[in-house]
């Protein structure tokens with residue numbers, strides 16, 4: 084699951100992606116909660132997915148500018164749970180040479196939260212992954228991943244707190 088790039092590139096882009104934010108941190112009882120197949124709040128599921136997609140795209144642009152990452156080409160897409168690591172809410176893949184990144188956020192079809200709390204949580208994921216991108220140019224090691232994740236979680240919390 085790690086980069087197969089070798090040689091001089093290895094240190095710089097040793098971790099070109101990160102699977103992030105474990106569901107258990109968000110929903111301690113996850114496992115007993117199953118994603119609902121019923122429309123929530125009277126909104127049909129395809130409409131919820133499309134609205135959430137627009138929401139995360141909007142949040143991405145706002146936070147990309149706030150964090151001074153306008154020189155990056157960043158996309159965000161909702162992805163089904165089978166495209167993410169188990170029990171995670173999002174991931175990010177980046178290329179520091181091209182300054183391009185793709186953020187994945189768990190689809191509304193699989194999100195174990197009601198609609199409005201889900202949208203708020205999706206924003207957290209977007210900011211979290213942008214912090215990873217902000218740190219992408221720093222050499223990464225597998226050993227440092229837990230520490231980086233801890234720092235990213237803390238920085239995300241501060242950024243979101245400052246924005247309120």
Ligand SMILES: [Zn+2]
Nearest residue numbers: 101103104235
């Ligand atoms: Zn992370």
